[in-house]
Amino acid sequence: MTAADEAPATVGGSAASVPSARPHVSHRGPAEAVAGTSSPHAIAPKPFPRRFHQASWDEPVIFELSTPGARGVLLPPIEPGIREAVGNPAADLPAGVGRARPPQLPELAQLHVLRHYDRLSQENLGVDLNIDVGQGTCTMKYSPKVNEGLVRSHKLAELHPLQDESTVQGILELMWRLERFLAEISGMDRVTLQPAAGSQAIWTNVAMIRAYHASRGEAAARDEVVTTIFSHPSNAAAAKVAGYRVITLYPDPETGHPSLDALRAAVAERTAALLVTNPEDTGIFNPEVDAFVRVVHEAGGLAAYDQANANGILGITRARDAGFDLCHFNLHKTFSTPHGSGGPAAGACGVTGELGPFLPAPTVERAADGTFALDHDRPQSIGSVRPWYGVAPNLVRAYAWIRSLGPDGLRAVSETAVLNNNYLLAKVLEIDGASAPYAAGKRRIEQVRYSWETLAEATGVHSEELGVRMADFGTHYWTSHHPFVVPEPMTLEPTESYSKADLDEFAAMLREVAREARETPETVHSAPHASTIHRIDPSWFDDPERWAVTWRAYLRKHGERRAAEAGRAAAGVSASHAADA
Amino acid sequence: MPDRPGRGASRHRPPRVGLIVNPIAGLGGRVGLKGSDGEGMAARAIELGAEPKANHRAAAALRALVSAWPSGLPAPELLVAPRSMGEDAVREVGLAPDFSVDVLPDPADGPTTAGDPTTAGDPTTADGPTTADDTKRLATRLAGLRVDLLLFAGGDGTARDVHAGLLGTHAGGATGRAANGGDLPPVLGIPAGVKIQSAVYATSPAAAGRLAAEWLASASRKTEEREVLDLDEAAYRRGEVRPALHGYLRVPAERRVQDRKAPTPPDESVAFAGIAEAIVEQMGRAADGMRWILGPGTTVRAVADRLGVPKALVGVDVVEWREDGARLVAQDGGEQAILRALDGRSARIVVTPIGGQGFLFGRGNQPISPAVLRAAACGRAPRDTLIVVATPGKLAALGGRPLLVDTGDDRLDAELAGHVTVVTGHRDRAVIRVAVA
Known part of the structure; x- marks a missing residue:
């Protein structure tokens, strides 16, 4: 929650000298260390900006660290009695299942594995380490550590999804109750916790939409989905994966959200659904959203509410109250579970009673006698979207978080997040060169998509470069999805977790970087100077001949020579070793 | 086609960069004349107190190019137009000795043709008049010298003249049609004119210099085709915005810093x-x-x-x-x-x-x-x-x-x-x- 801390005393005082434009040179001279001597920190001065420097271990890929024959665990020999009793268990495997050669896994001792991953962990930023308001749309909030104790408890950690239901009544009850909480928060009748991520939850909703129309014989006739350019692109992506054609609405230049007329031009008898985020990624809430839903309903389509951006509306407005048929939450955003960096996170889909039959199977049901069971017998279900039933540890975290706050606490979360956001908005708009396009003078909900267009035109410094330079202060920010509808974008989402001092420090860092863009642009262009890596070459991501997501693919595309060049002596061994395979 | 790869950065051969400045570009803007194209307009602007700025803007671009040039690579060879058409900008910057500079012969010394009535300039500098034809001739010449990149400072009229010059024809006016930018050398505009409708310009002189440096130093040298547009200035002065499409030129594709969350936008x-x-x-x-x-x-x-x-x-x-x-x-x-x-x-x-x-x-x-x-x-x-x-x-x-x-x-x-x-x-x-x- 926001503390009433005072702003740091030394904001923007420009004690900082110009950092070197070259990498690998410390960007803060010792002279600055005395800059704060008049502050209360006379013994250990803390000038602004903080003299951050991140670890840079120059760590090779783990395959390059491999030493043939090295082992983390030496297994004891099998005792003769066991050998006699069991025989050779591999003998019964069908031919063709066994490998002719062992897999090319890296071979390391335990210390070297641990050291490798500890080093990598020091080369990261995360919500527990930096003022993580820059990862807009991701809702980076504090995940209470007490909940980690709950999920590490053997009571949860040692459960197995194949256990008899009578032995897992506790977790089933927790899931059932969490579903009821989310139903209450969204106004929906039924909820599933099966998806492991937000995009998978969107996909689940699209699959239910498709099943609904199919049940009415309209699957082929309704082949279009309408979304907006400021809704998360996973909406368009999930619709396309399901075979839909996607119609995207662009914002009205004044209001920042699409007009009803644009929606009417897009909706037709072919419309299967509207998939929309609200507030959109701009932080602007579409006040006509109920009318949008009506237009789609009148055409026979369904309306699905992407509530990944729900952190500003908990207890204030509900998907069902605007007429939506489906919605989804990202438990790893609004409900405080870890993001998992690509999974497993947790998504939750809410639907009206009419769509209940199409929910993924199994569902968690409570019997008349108060016991809980998984119901697999759901003939109209879209089927399972994920093995078993959801990411249980995250469901426990979300449940604990909601219980710790209660209804009033959830509303306070949103009010605080909105207050924090509008405070930061005011601070950022004081910076010369920053703006918040659309809806001039209006407040935003929980995040803002800013623009550095004026600054970029004056200095030639792009928003991405400013974001990279922020890494030299121990933080970062994200621009936006592509295409950049807001030019030179920056998306900030200060959730309820950050103090006023945090927001002041972040805004002061932005102001400092913007000042550098005007006065010493080369400092920004050549950033980062104090971060783990300098720059990556993004052209690799455009080039199938070069990109590689596995070591094997890397060796195949770049060859033994390249691998040997890149690595140390160990790499040469590993590469020739792998090339034999 | 878009994204035609260029020759790519070589570690051995210094890249060759051409520079043309339209010295009268931008003259009409601050004194309210909406551009300097057309007979007598530049002289009229000077009478009204306009100061030529195009050379300063070209110099700003060169400064950015020099400061962004990677230290490990051989510095570019600059082929510049004489006097106020490029040379002055280079002198203003005072380039380091590792940047070699060749000044082209005066275009006026070559075979002359009548000035193009739509964009002809007027006497503005001590060393004599420059005309749209000068721009065209210089562009033709620099294309013949196989520049890796042609920088030019000006406005839409300049882009149009460069385009016509690269096509090797002086007939590339309002009806020019042969305009396939894909076969022409890559160019990049330094914005110095009053009206910039053409998409061949960088957003600022500094951005132009930086982009030029990054692109020349890159291995792939990807380019994109962008529109050359020009307003009819006579109509523009009457308050009508009538841009016409004159053709396409290849410009360096800007390689933006990779985002951490969004994938690279597809080509x-x-x-x-x-x-x-x-x-x-x-x-x-x-x-x-x-x-x-x-x-x-x-x-x-x-x-x-x-x-x-x-x-x-x-x-x-x-x-x-x-x-x-x-x-x-x-x-x-x-x-x-x-x-x-x-x-x-x-x-x-x-x-x-x-x-x-x-x-x-x-x-x-x-x-x-x-x-x-x-x-x-x-x-x-x-x-x-x-x-x-x-x-x-x-x-x-x-x-x-x-x-x-x-x-x-x-x-x-x-x-x-x-x-x-x-x-x-x-x-x-x-x-x-x-x-x-």
Whole structure:
């Protein structure tokens, strides 16, 4: 929650000298260390900006660290009695299942594995380490550590999804109750916790939409989905994966959200659904959203509410109250579970009673006698979207978080997040060169998509470069999805977790970087100077001949020579070793 | 095609960079003359107190180029136009000795032709007049010297002159059509003029210098084709914005810093391919023998490429679709040729808005006249014959502004206004507002 801390005393005082434009040179001279001597920190001065420097271990890929024959665990020999009793268990495997050669896994001792991953962990930023308001749309909030104790408890950690239901009544009850909480928060009748991520939850909703129309014989006739350019692109992506054609609405230049007329031009008898985020990624809430839903309903389509951006509306407005048929939450955003960096996170889909039959199977049901069971017998279900039933540890975290706050606490979360956001908005708009396009003078909900267009035109410094330079202060920010509808974008989402001092420090860092863009642009262009890596070459991501997501693919595309060049002596061994395979 | 790779950075050969400055560019702006094109305009601007700024802007770009040049690479060789057309800017910067500078001979010493009446300059500097013809001749010359990149400082008129010069012709004026930027050396504009409609300019002199350095130093040297647009300045002074499409030039593709959360935006060519696929599928569903009018631009050219028919990049073509393939019925036709090609039958019209401008009709595709639009519609609403295509990037660059129509027929413009569905990819559409210009 926001503390009433005072702003740091030394904001923007420009004690900082110009950092070197070259990498690998410390960007803060010792002279600055005395800059704060008049502050209360006379013994250990803390000038602004903080003299951050991140670890840079120059760590090779783990395959390059491999030493043939090295082992983390030496297994004891099998005792003769066991050998006699069991025989050779591999003998019964069908031919063709066994490998002719062992897999090319890296071979390391335990210390070297641990050291490798500890080093990598020091080369990261995360919500527990930096003022993580820059990862807009991701809702980076504090995940209470007490909940980690709950999920590490053997009571949860040692459960197995194949256990008899009578032995897992506790977790089933927790899931059932969490579903009821989310139903209450969204106004929906039924909820599933099966998806492991937000995009998978969107996909689940699209699959239910498709099943609904199919049940009415309209699957082929309704082949279009309408979304907006400021809704998360996973909406368009999930619709396309399901075979839909996607119609995207662009914002009205004044209001920042699409007009009803644009929606009417897009909706037709072919419309299967509207998939929309609200507030959109701009932080602007579409006040006509109920009318949008009506237009789609009148055409026979369904309306699905992407509530990944729900952190500003908990207890204030509900998907069902605007007429939506489906919605989804990202438990790893609004409900405080870890993001998992690509999974497993947790998504939750809410639907009206009419769509209940199409929910993924199994569902968690409570019997008349108060016991809980998984119901697999759901003939109209879209089927399972994920093995078993959801990411249980995250469901426990979300449940604990909601219980710790209660209804009033959830509303306070949103009010605080909105207050924090509008405070930061005011601070950022004081910076010369920053703006918040659309809806001039209006407040935003929980995040803002800013623009550095004026600054970029004056200095030639792009928003991405400013974001990279922020890494030299121990933080970062994200621009936006592509295409950049807001030019030179920056998306900030200060959730309820950050103090006023945090927001002041972040805004002061932005102001400092913007000042550098005007006065010493080369400092920004050549950033980062104090971060783990300098720059990556993004052209690799455009080039199938070069990109590689596995070591094997890397060796195949770049060859033994390249691998040997890149690595140390160990790499040469590993590469020739792998090339034999 | 977009993204034609250049020769790429070599660790051995210094890149060769040409520089042309239109010294009178931008003169008319601050004194309210809306540009310096046209007889007497530059002199009039100077009388009103305008100071030539183009050389300072070119110098700012050079400074950014030098400061962004990677230390490990051999410094570029600069081939600059003499005196106020480039040399002065280089002197203002005071380049380090590792940047070699060659000053080209005075273009006026070469064979002369009459000054182009649309963009001829006036005496502005002590060393004599510079004209649009000088720009053209210098561009031709630098292309012959095989520059890796041609930098030029000016406005839309300058871009047009550079384009004409690179085509090796002085006839590249308002009706120039041979304009395939894909075969010309890459260029990059340093904005110094009053009006910058052309998409071949960087956003600022510093941005131009930086982009030039990064691009020359990159291994791939990817380029993109961008529109050369110019307003009719006489009309502009009367308050009418009438940009015309003169052609395309290849410019360095900007390599932006990779985002941590969003994937790299797909190449423009990926979007083009998706759009072309969508249109060709639509052709397949239409009646055999249907005529398709293809407007100008690289997006529509992708459709023609997919069909395997030639396309006039700055002109209008008509193709006939049959199950066994597409056939060109009219190439680079004027209004009458298109009407003849329709032969009284209904047709569909594939058009793309002019990048950054949003003009759907009335700029660059005038052969698709009100008569053509009505003939293609065959009594139905003209907007029902339209298939608007645009990449998502092009729509984003509109910044929420509507697409514009200015066919010259007020009633038709009113009929075309409203919301239109734009094909943005294979299974992607957008709904965009169309307004009367």
